Amino acid sequence: MTKRVVILGGGTGGTLTANRLRRRLGDDVEIAVVDRDDRHVYQPGLLFVPFGLAHPEDLVRSRGRQLHAGIGFHRSAVDHVDIETDRVVLDDGTVLGYDVLIIATGVELQPEETEGLTGPEWGRKVFTFYNLEGAAALEGALSHFDGGRVVVNVVDLPIKCPVAPLEFCFLADWYFQERGIRDRVQLTYVTPLDGAFTKPVAAKVLGGMLEEKGIELVTEFNTGSVEDGALVSYDERRVEFDLAVVVPLHGGAAYVGRSPGLGDELGFVPTDQVTLQSKVKPNIFVIGDASALPTSKAGSVTHFEGDTLTANVVRFLAGEPLDASFDGHANCFIESGFGQAMLIDFNYDTEPLPGHFPASVGLPLLKQSRLNHLGKLMFSWLYWHSLLPGRDIPGIGSHMPEAGKHGVAQGKE
Numbered sequence: 001m002t003k004r005v006v007i008l009g010g011g012t013g014g015t016l017t018a019n020r021l022r023r024r025l026g027d028d029v030e031i032a033v034v035d036r037d038d039r040h041v042y043q044p045g046l047l048f049v050p051f052g053l054a055h056p057e058d059l060v061r062s063r064g065r066q067l068h069a070g071i072g073f074h075r076s077a078v079d080h081v082d083i084e085t086d087r088v089v090l091d092d093g094t095v096l097g098y099d100v101l102i103i104a105t106g107v108e109l110q111p112e113e114t115e116g117l118t119g120p121e122w123g124r125k126v127f128t129f130y131n132l133e134g135a136a137a138l139e140g141a142l143s144h145f146d147g148g149r150v151v152v153n154v155v156d157l158p159i160k161c162p163v164a165p166l167e168f169c170f171l172a173d174w175y176f177q178e179r180g181i182r183d184r185v186q187l188t189y190v191t192p193l194d195g196a197f198t199k200p201v202a203a204k205v206l207g208g209m210l211e212e213k214g215i216e217l218v219t220e221f222n223t224g225s226v227e228d229g230a231l232v233s234y235d236e237r238r239v240e241f242d243l244a245v246v247v248p249l250h251g252g253a254a255y256v257g258r259s260p261g262l263g264d265e266l267g268f269v270p271t272d273q274v275t276l277q278s279k280v281k282p283n284i285f286v287i288g289d290a291s292a293l294p295t296s297k298a299g300s301v302t303h304f305e306g307d308t309l310t311a312n313v314v315r316f317l318a319g320e321p322l323d324a325s326f327d328g329h330a331n332c333f334i335e336s337g338f339g340q341a342m343l344i345d346f347n348y349d350t351e352p353l354p355g356h357f358p359a360s361v362g363l364p365l366l367k368q369s370r371l372n373h374l375g376k377l378m379f380s381w382l383y384w385h386s387l388l389p390g391r392d393i394p395g396i397g398s399h400m401p402e403a404g405k406h407g408v409a410q411g412k413e
């Protein structure tokens with residue numbers, strides 16, 4: 001009987017995995033992708049929408065059309081997974097049996113979990129740019145903003161693309177300068193971390209950039225509620241605002257909680273960090289933001305995981321031992337305004353370090369440059385035309401390159 005692979009989620013990870021598996025296995029397996037809608041959003045583009053640098057309609061394409069011929073597409077939400085009987089039940093009543101299940105349902109934003117966040121000021125003075133509707137609404141609010149306190153807040157980690165809120169701060173500084181009102185805007189970045197970022201070398205560089213740009217940094221702030229134009233922390237500190245841009249709490253997709261034995265308390269799926277096989281059952285694999293792995297939740301990580309994941313699903317179906325090769329590689333452009341961007345590249349063991357990527361001649365790391373900005377802009381084309389179709393991107397491998405980095409050994413300590 002033909003083996004069946006069911007992929008939950010038709011975003012970055014689900015799409016690239018389906019296309020890679022189809023290319024490797026052809027008609028030898030039946031591949032079905034499930035997603036609740038047919039709108040695939042290029043999420044890195046959301047950062048640019050509030051500043052009028054990208055238009056919402058240009059970021060969206062049909063999910064079904066990103067899948068190669070021969071891959072089935074079910075447009076319905078997942079109700080639950082029964083890991084005992086290897087079956088997925090969809091909201092529309094369809095039941096899909098599987099030999100291998102791939103979880104690629106990303107994260108769910110949970111703004112309602114923070115008291116007062118979605119209260120009367122939501123969509124008027126309090127926004128998020130982490131989804132298309134929020135980013136578009138924020139564009140309207142920013143264009144009418146003519147001075148006051150703008151606060152950018154990360155409620156708690158993990159979040160996807162942890163550098164995106166910092167990029168928002170840098171672009172806001174540029175945007176208000178362009179509009180000639182920067183001297184009337186007080187910009188503040190409020191984070192639960194003890195610095196601008198998690199990794200020490202990058203935190204120092206990014207913290208320095210906030211300072212240079214006159215953006216105040218408030219650390220170790222755990223937002224407990226949002227009330228009357230202020231963020232209030234659990235230890236009762238207040239940060240007043242006229243406009244707040246909030247990255248809400250993230251959790252796994254809600255169906256994970258309805259699927260006994262599948263996820264942890266946050267709804268993420270426990271996963272082996274080098275093989276990407278789930279820890280809950282051998283025939284379940286996980287890619288992207290849905291996993292509980294100790295790596296960044298980012299499209300680049302999802303892309304790099306794709307190599308190991310595809311190889312291991314093929315091996316699993318053939319009864320062969322798995323390849324333990326995923327190193328946690330992450331690679332992020334950090335837009336810094338004025339046509340410049342930085343680049344950071346790291347993995348489980350090596351923090352972001354200065355130097356060049358991918359070798360001693362290449363894009364500058366941890367340094368602002370025009371070349372990195374152009375790389376960030378070009379990435380949208382690569383996303384639709386190389387990454388999602390499952391093609392290899394020349395010069396970008398799934399393993400973190402060490403050549404070109406200064407002090408790799410010290411980063412491993």
Ligand SMILES: Cc1cc2nc3c(=O)[nH]c(=O)nc-3n(C[C@H](O)[C@H](O)[C@H](O)COP(=O)(O)OP(=O)(O)OC[C@H]3O[C@@H](n4cnc5c(N)ncnc54)[C@H](O)[C@@H]3O)c2cc1C
Nearest residue numbers: 009011012013036043044077078105106288289298299300
């Ligand atoms: C503002 C912003 C900027 C970003 N910038 C960058 C960047 O510059 N670089 C970078 O590498 N990454 C960036 N990212 C992160 C990147 O987009 C994600 O990490 C990546 O898309 C993760 O892929 P995924 O497949 O795990 O999840 P997704 O691509 O989010 O796909 C998950 C899919 O699962 C579906 N789904 C969820 N629940 C259900 C259900 N119950 N039933 C059916 N379907 C369901 C969803 O509809 C969705 O299509 C950014 C993200 C944001 C929000």
